[in-house]
Amino acid sequence: MALKAHNGKRTDHCATDYTLDDTMAKAMQSMLNAEQTPTDPAGRPEPYRECLENFYTAPAGTSKNDVRDKNLATDYWYAMKNRYNFQTGIGSPKNEAD
Numbered sequence: 001m002a003l004k005a006h007n008g009k010r011t012d013h014c015a016t017d018y019t020l021d022d023t024m025a026k027a028m029q030s031m032l033n034a035e036q037t038p039t040d041p042a043g044r045p046e047p048y049r050e051c052l053e054n055f056y057t058a059p060a061g062t063s064k065n066d067v068r069d070k071n072l073a074t075d076y077w078y079a080m081k082n083r084y085n086f087q088t089g090i091g092s093p094k095n096e097a098d
Helices: 001-013 022-035 064-069 072-079
Strands: none
Touching: 001 072, 064 072
């Protein structure tokens, strides 16, 4: 469901769809389950060193089912599109005031 929602947003900008690599997704999820924090790319096994990470923390009181079923992380990610330079392909970091 999240991949479909994410690709829907990409379509709005004429970007190609992402596809899911089950093997990579399971390996990354195992790493995240073990660490529960962003990981250092240098410490990751290949081929996961080049993967970018996006971490979403739901507001207090939000159920896991709502995060999964309502695409809250995708909506949060997309709301930050004004920080992304579509010409260069580079995003800017979150401002402290945000």
